[in-house]
Amino acid sequence: MKDRTDSAAETSRFDLSQARPGSPAIMAVINRTTDSFYESAATLDEAISAVAAATAEGAQIVDIGGVRAGRGREISVAEEIDRVCPTIEAVADAHPDVLISVDTWRHEVAEAACRAGAGLLNDTWAGVDPQLAAVAARHEVGIVCSHTGGLDPRTDAHRNRYGLHAGDVVDATESGVIELAEAARAAGVPDERIIIDPTPDFGKNTYHSLRLLRDLSRFTATGFAVLLAISRKDFIGETIGDVSPEDRLHGTIAATALAVERGASMIRTHDVRATADAIAVALAITGEADPKHTVRGLR
Numbered sequence: 001m002k003d004r005t006d007s008a009a010e011t012s013r014f015d016l017s018q019a020r021p022g023s024p025a026i027m028a029v030i031n032r033t034t035d036s037f038y039e040s041a042a043t044l045d046e047a048i049s050a051v052a053a054a055t056a057e058g059a060q061i062v063d064i065g066g067v068r069a070g071r072g073r074e075i076s077v078a079e080e081i082d083r084v085c086p087t088i089e090a091v092a093d094a095h096p097d098v099l100i101s102v103d104t105w106r107h108e109v110a111e112a113a114c115r116a117g118a119g120l121l122n123d124t125w126a127g128v129d130p131q132l133a134a135v136a137a138r139h140e141v142g143i144v145c146s147h148t149g150g151l152d153p154r155t156d157a158h159r160n161r162y163g164l165h166a167g168d169v170v171d172a173t174e175s176g177v178i179e180l181a182e183a184a185r186a187a188g189v190p191d192e193r194i195i196i197d198p199t200p201d202f203g204k205n206t207y208h209s210l211r212l213l214r215d216l217s218r219f220t221a222t223g224f225a226v227l228l229a230i231s232r233k234d235f236i237g238e239t240i241g242d243v244s245p246e247d248r249l250h251g252t253i254a255a256t257a258l259a260v261e262r263g264a265s266m267i268r269t270h271d272v273r274a275t276a277d278a279i280a281v282a283l284a285i286t287g288e289a290d291p292k293h294t295v296r297g298l299r
Contacts, residue, residue: 003115012096012097013096013097013098013099013119014060014061014097014098014099015099016099016119016120016142016192016193016195016225017192018060019060019061019225019265019266020225020265021220021263021264021265022263022283022286022288022289023283023288023289024260024264024265024266024267024279025060025061025099025265025266025267026058026059026060026061026266026267026269026272026275026276026279027059027060027061027062027063027101027227027266027267027268027269028050028051028054028055028059028061028062028063028268028269028270028272029063029065029231029268029269029270030047030050030051030054030062030063030064030065030087031065031068032044032047032064032065032066032083032084032087033065033066033067033068033083044086044087044090047064047087047090047091048087048090048091048094051091051094051095051098052094052095053272054272055095055098057272057273057276058272058273058275058276059098059272060098060099061098061099061100061101061120061266062091062095062098062099062100062101063101063102063103063120063122063268064084064087064088064091064100064101064102064103064113064118065084065102065103065104065122066079066080066081066082066083066084066103066104066109067080067083067103067104067154068154069124069154069202070154070156071154071155071156072154077106077108077109080104080106080109081108081109081112081113084102084104084109084113084116085112085113085116086116088100088102088113088116088117088118089116089117091117092116092117099119099120100117100118100119100120101118101119101120101121101122101144102118102120102121102122103122103124104121104122104123105123105124105125105128105129105132105153106129106132107129107131107132107134107135110132110135110136111135111139114135114139114141115139118141119141119142120141120142120143120144120195121135121136121141121142121143121144122144122227123143123144123145123146124144124146124148124197124199124202124229125146125148125151125152125153126145126146126147126148126151126176126180126199126202127145127180127183128152128153130183133180133183133184133187133189134187134188136184136187136189136193137184137187137188137189138188140193141193142189142193142194142195143184143189143193143194143195144195144196144197144227145177145180145181145184145194145195145196145197145224146177146180146196146197146198146199146202147172147173147176147177147197147198147199147202147203148199148202148203149162149172149202149203149204150203151202151203157202157203157204157205159205160203160204160205160208162208166207166211167211167215169204169208169211169212170211170212170215170218173198173199173212174218174219174222177196177197177198177219177224178196178222180196181194181196181222181224191223191224194224194225195224195225195226195227195265195266196219196222196224196225196226196227197226197227197228197229198212198216198219198226198228199229200212200213200228200229200230200233200235201233201234201235204235205235206234206235206238206239209233209235210235210239213228213230213255213258213259213262216228216258216259216262216263216264217262217263220262220263220264220265225265225266226263226264226265226266227264227265227266227267227268228255228256228259228264228266228267228268229268230252230255230256230259230267230268231252231268231269231270231271231275232245232248232249232252232270232271233248233252236248236251236252236255237251239251249271249274252269252271253271253274253275253278256269256275256278256279256282257278257279257281257282260278260279260282260283261282261285261286267279280292
């Protein structure tokens with residue numbers, strides 16, 4: 001495996017500072033798994049094709065994961081590395097302008113991924129491995145600080161409660177991600193490389209997740225970039241009805257437009273083209289971007 005640590009800074013790769021309110025980045029989901037809840041790119045060739053399609057449709061970041069978020073068979077550190085690192089190397093060669101994220105909670109995987117060319121650690125399990133921030137600092141890459149309500153990796157919430165009032169989930173989630181952000185800062189990660197994620201569905205029921213989106217301004221007001229990973233999630237399906245992931249796109253796009261209007265800096269998605277269109281319309285309505293082709297009434 002090549003060590004790309006020294007050469008990564010020499011490329012024209014998308015920089016995290018470019019992802020901000022009013023100009024959100026699109027993070028495409030690339031699952032190197034066989035059992036993901038929606039889409040998988042089970043082989044290296046499939047993953048490379050998925051990245052090519054995503055970048056052509058407007059993704060600036062690709063998030064490569066080797067372990068299903070939910071319950072499933074045990075995946076060892078070695079197997080996770082074998083799944084993600086060859087993909088990261090191939091993407092770094094083929095798409096040097098794309099920021100590569102690795103979706104992992106394990107510092108050993110993060111270390112290998114950074115050496116392969118990753119520039120962002122997407123820790124969806126809320127710092128369960130405290131060494132992850134040190135890896136981010138050592139390799140000068142970004143880190144996502146999430147909130148899972150105390151869940152162990154790959155487990156499901158069951159009747160989680162946050163205080164006595166509906167809004168208490170916002171207080172708990174905000175304090176949780178800020179605590180992790182401060183730990184990352186203490187480890188040596190600068191603020192511009194720290195991203196916070198309220199993490200809907202993880203350790204939360206549908207009411208909790210909806211409340212987090214309603215109060216998203218609490219998170220954008222922290223000064224940290226905010227990632228929203230809401231693509232086709234259960235709270236979308238339950239809000240619409242008893243709807244499977246395959247039929248959750250329209251609901252996801254509605255939530256995405258609201259998140260963009262409320263200041264999200266990054267949207268993680270399975271559907272890059274639809275997400276790019278939603279972002280373009282939302283920003284044109286808010287006045288933060290111009291329409292891309294305006295000839296109506298001028299001919």
